[in-house]
Amino acid sequence: QVQLVESGGGVVQPGGSLRLSCAASGFTFRSYGMHWVRQAPGKGLEWVAVISYDGTNIFYGDSVKGRFTISRDSSKDTLNLQMNSLRTEDTAVYYCAKGRTQYDSAVAFDFWGQGTMVTVSS
């Protein structure tokens, strides 16, 4: 069965950096686009970034562009999110999510991890 397990969350000061990872299993990781989505405490969902199945196409939400970097290691079935210049408004649960269809830029995310909490605070 599909499993996505995030790690790397924690508490960091404003301006600091953090690297999140998502370990994928139960599907052919290299065939699917992958996403990061976040949810601030008590708030709605916010899409963060997408990386295509082969890593050639990468796009970001406006609020993280220039600060966050999404990457993937298909030899290890792992998705990463490098977060730099963190702000208090980046405090959220960060989910990795799998695109529903192979190879193309799927509209929907059919599997989600359990999330990892990132707190940006002094």
Add this chain to the structure above:
Amino acid sequence: EIVLTQSPATLSLSPGERATLSCRASQSVGSYLAWYQQKPGQSPRLLIYDASNRATGIPARFSGSGSGTDFTLTISSLEPEDFAVYYCQQRSDWPPLFTFGPGTKVDV
């Protein structure tokens, strides 16, 4: 950026009643729309993709309709486990950018 608006913000209903949730896009998204359910402390779950297709394992009481700018999620007869927050989500054509609506809470 395409903005999604969901209404109502809260829908107060009883088990067995019909729920009708609306999602409106600021410009046409064709059929590039999905619906998710999220319960407290849980990750979101995909219900509907491409506006009207039920995801694997989703009960038939959930249905989606619409295209362009106006979409609807209907729960034909609410079960106790359906009380949750529902989000719509779209993907723009190119570049593929994604946005979520603010959510509709369905409560008792």
